[in-house]
């Protein structure tokens with residue numbers, strides 16, 4: 550039977566991360582954190598998720614901020630897409646993040662949806678997982694007992710599955726400074742209704758003074774069960790001058806890490822996603838190189 554009415558649950562609105570952590574520990578995996586609610590609440594309404602309790606993070610002061618320092622950007626997990634896309638600090642330090650946040654859904658979703666919620670949810674079609682992967686972010690998480698830092702390279706594990714444990718709250722996303730002569734881009738084939746990425750590619754490319762690629766991080770979303778780095782593409786780029794031919798050859802390998810795991814659904818077949826991964830990798834790389 551399908552229903553559009555949530556099963557009953559307890560509601561808590563803690564005023565600190567410590568209190569949220571204590572509540573998570575108390576429910577022993579039976580509670581869910583609530584951020585913008587744009588992904589979680591539809592699941593709860595359809596009873597695809599039936600948490601015993603929702604722990605609302607929105608009353609916690611100090612989880613929504615953007616700070617820039619020598620070590621790069623620090624962004625609070627409850628910072629909304631709107632706050633990111635409209636932040637001059639983000640536009641300067643990590644323009645691709647502001648640009649990608651502006652491509653999420655519509656104003657309503659961007660006013661409530663959060664960076665932390667997007668990463669913790671690990672939707673296969675989410676935009677920002679690919680962007681933070683390409684930016685080489687670090688994620689700070691808290692429990693009732695302490696904190697730890699997770700490299701974004703180890704964060705996205707499977708469909709809607711991350712390295713977060715059920716008792717952990719993601720609190721901060723840290724993005725290292727971009728080196729000189731770095732260009733960035735995020736491009737996607739957007740679903741016409743929701744704007745979710747059918748395929749999206751983020752590219753961060755650094756050239757040396759001679760125009761040779763010194764570093765590259767490329768990440769793909771929408772194509773497989775979770776966002777992944779396109780490491781074979783990166784390896785082809787590094788050490789070469791990025792002509793159109795080199796970019797094309799590198800883009801052709803952008804789906805290599807997804808292998809036979811391309812998603813196939815009502816929006817696109819696996820074959821179409823594989824083809825679009827190449828097309829959008831080529832576009833992202835060309836744009837990123839053009840912005841160095």
Ligand SMILES: Cc1cc2nc3c(=O)[nH]c(=O)nc-3n(C[C@H](O)[C@H](O)[C@H](O)COP(=O)(O)OP(=O)(O)OC[C@H]3O[C@@H](n4cnc5c(N)ncnc54)[C@H](O)[C@@H]3O)c2cc1C
Nearest residue numbers: 582584585586587588589654662663666675676719744745
């Ligand atoms: C109509 C529509 C269109 C959309 N289009 C797009 C799109 O184009 N691109 C895109 O990327 N997304 C899109 N989304 C999804 C949107 O970006 C969501 O807001 C986002 O995926 C989840 O963020 P949230 O803050 O709403 O999290 P919630 O829905 O509140 O939570 C999502 C999950 O993350 C967990 N969580 C949240 N915060 C934390 C935290 N700090 N620590 C640990 N766990 C946490 C929750 O427990 C839950 O499991 C769309 C959503 C809708 C409704």
